[in-house]
Amino acid sequence: MPTVAVSDVAEGDFLLDVREDDEWQTGHAAGALHIPISEFVARFGELTEAAPQDGRVHVICRSGGRSAQVTMYLVQQGVDAVNVDGGMQMWEALGRPVVDDKGQPGSVL
Template sequence: MRVTVPTVDVTAVPEDGLLLDVREHDEWAAGHAEDALHIPMSEFVDRYDEVTEAVGGGRRVHVVCRVGGRSAQVTQYLIGHGFDAVNVDGGMLAWEAAGRPLIADSSDPAHIL
């Protein structure tokens, strides 16, 4: 049985919402949302407590990667552990295309890898 992962459009992610970016370090450094929580999928299980701390009073977790595959897996994991989580449809590529703000960890202009 295939489970459908709930998704939201990038425009539906509130500016003060909890955005969990599960891309790898090089992807993050090239361009990311300013207030996102960065926990690469490869480190997610080891850093799971950071998500619990960030959620606090039951905030919805908006999970994002480059296009949506990795974030869908993490969203499914979080839902299975009782979180209110949704996958951001189209990932950071859609975020960038929608004109949502990006910053980079270098002097180069922010872009999505």
Template sequence: MSVPEVQVQDVPEGAFLLDVRESDEWQAGHAPTAVHIPLGELQARVEEVPKDTPVYVVCRVGGRSAHAAAWLGHIGRDAINVGGGMQSWEFAGRPMVSESSQDPFVA
């Protein structure tokens, strides 16, 4: 089963963006409107993922998010992997925030 994938510049403004990285990665820097559910918690927290809208899934470089998007697609969600992950997001100059007083960065 192939996983749909888009590049960071093709993630629509206002899209549901699911970040599946670990908490320390999230705290260092993430997209301002992203929802954080670490990959290891996704199955238990899947009800937090909308059923009626496309879900763009992101991690650091695209591997974990591809797994998450494949699983979400398998259970009937419209999930799209964000190719290149947050490294590409940062490189493309897309907005980022951090959970600390430091400037946001991709850990």
């Protein structure tokens, strides 16, 4: 499965967060699209509308397990998708910005 390190995700790269609502509200990467894994198949159209047609989708969750499942699904659908290794825990550990649902500094559950 295609995987990238958090450090390989550049500002402006398309990021899909598949964690659940409570995790998202507490802290997420600014600018990420949020579609919980539990709703992903039903809301797949939101991704196809939002994702760049010629760009890569970076999929992230808390630690990498759920995002790996979604990445595999997307690759099977012909989407250029990669799993972000270490997820939001690594994102936060590396000092990347995390905001809550009000745009204030957040934290990762």
